[in-house]
Amino acid sequence: MRNVALFVFVLSIFQRVFAQHSLPSPTVENVIIVTTDGLRWQEVFEGADSQCIQQIKSGEIRTRVKERYLPGGYWTNRKALMPFLWGAFAQKGRLYGNRNHHNKINVTNKIHISYPGYNEIFCGFADDKRIMTNGKKYNPNLNVLEWMNAQPGFENQVSAVGSWALFSWIFNQKSTKIAVNAAFEPFCGTHLSDEQKTLNAALHTCAHPWKDHLRPDTLTWAFAQNILEEQAPKVLFIGYGETDEYGHEGNYAAYLDAAHRFDSLVQALWNYVENSPKYRGKTAIIITTDHGRGTHNWKAHNMLTPGSDEIWMAAFVPGMEAPGEVKSSMQLHQAQFAQTIAHAVGLHFNNPEHAVAPAVYDVWVNPPTAIPAPSADLILSSGGVEK
Ligand SMILES: [Zn+2]
Ligand SMILES: [Zn+2]
Numbered sequence: 001m002r003n004v005a006l007f008v009f010v011l012s013i014f015q016r017v018f019a020q021h022s023l024p025s026p027t028v029e030n031v032i033i034v035t036t037d038g039l040r041w042q043e044v045f046e047g048a049d050s051q052c053i054q055q056i057k058s059g060e061i062r063t064r065v066k067e068r069y070l071p072g073g074y075w076t077n078r079k080a081l082m083p084f085l086w087g088a089f090a091q092k093g094r095l096y097g098n099r100n101h102h103n104k105i106n107v108t109n110k111i112h113i114s115y116p117g118y119n120e121i122f123c124g125f126a127d128d129k130r131i132m133t134n135g136k137k138y139n140p141n142l143n144v145l146e147w148m149n150a151q152p153g154f155e156n157q158v159s160a161v162g163s164w165a166l167f168s169w170i171f172n173q174k175s176t177k178i179a180v181n182a183a184f185e186p187f188c189g190t191h192l193s194d195e196q197k198t199l200n201a202a203l204h205t206c207a208h209p210w211k212d213h214l215r216p217d218t219l220t221w222a223f224a225q226n227i228l229e230e231q232a233p234k235v236l237f238i239g240y241g242e243t244d245e246y247g248h249e250g251n252y253a254a255y256l257d258a259a260h261r262f263d264s265l266v267q268a269l270w271n272y273v274e275n276s277p278k279y280r281g282k283t284a285i286i287i288t289t290d291h292g293r294g295t296h297n298w299k300a301h302n303m304l305t306p307g308s309d310e311i312w313m314a315a316f317v318p319g320m321e322a323p324g325e326v327k328s329s330m331q332l333h334q335a336q337f338a339q340t341i342a343h344a345v346g347l348h349f350n351n352p353e354h355a356v357a358p359a360v361y362d363v364w365v366n367p368p369t370a371i372p373a374p375s376a377d378l379i380l381s382s383g384g385v386e387k
Helices: 002-021 041-046 050-054 059-069 074-081 085-089 114-123 144-149 194-205 217-230 242-249 252-274 334-344
Strands: 030-036 094-096 103-106 158-162 179-182 235-240 283-288 313-316 330-333
Touching (some): 030 114, 030 252, 030 334, 041 074, 041 252, 050 059, 059 074, 059 252, 074 085, 074 252, 085 252, 085 313, 114 334, 144 158, 144 235, 144 334, 158 217, 179 217, 194 217, 217 235, 235 252, 252 283, 283 334, 330 334
Parallel strands (some): 030 283, 103 330, 158 179, 158 235
Antiparallel strands (some): 094 313, 283 313
């Protein structure tokens, strides 16, 4: 029996290696990347943390949060927090990064804060010597969006819209040709539509709880939806940010509400794609985050806080088989996202100045070909049986 098990194990490795070299060409025409800043994999896969909720001082808020986000066991709690991700999305797309199954995604930068994370996502490598802070410094590295915008058929077909002001620097707005709309920057131009004028006006009238550095996520989605309708780009990045702000504030109830709201914004995007002849059936969607947060100190994330390098990903490609949570042993890295984004639309990101990490090939392999984890590896921190 041992020999048979060994043969199957070796075969699975060969199948995996073979699969990486014989990938079917991606057939989609569009790719949309969505991030929410600093949302932990723990909340995504395990739902709200009962211990963190217990530390909420207000009894009234504690009760509300428990009723809303802890209705039952492991599987119902995570669906209560992110009903779309664990509902319609999980029926068609895959979710990676549940460390209870040894399915892991880590950032490779050593800083574990936002700008280094977004640099790694979009440039395909960590740059710990030059990108060490969240300072307003233009990114010296070529990012995949800028590179795609220069490829034949993709000119003026790439847009980025985000809640956080730093995206203007991360995507090098000073010199890039891609359209970047970040935080409280209005739509520019002499021929704005009525809706674009209304959205620009909303930048002045909306709440500014984080002053000028972060726009409310719902307003960012309104801008993104307008970009989809009026510009219809082939490549779009939408960056949300409220989860991280409430995390730093130590407001666990608001952090959960922001994650729940993020889930509804992903659903709104999904509905938009499904109802659009340009996007339906021709669009890959990749959802992730720039860093994790502390395993024990959930309020913080940095190089000194264990767990800050642990992230997750949700991916949808039309025709994907074996949807849902990927439960096999796997180690992925944040640096792989840049090439994954390019590969989605049949491109190979090439930076002449720096090597770029390979794409996450498992996204295109049906079913996922990861080496199966030993059954003993299944350690669910909260226990329970899948329903
Ligand atoms: Zn961040
Ligand atoms: Zn942060």
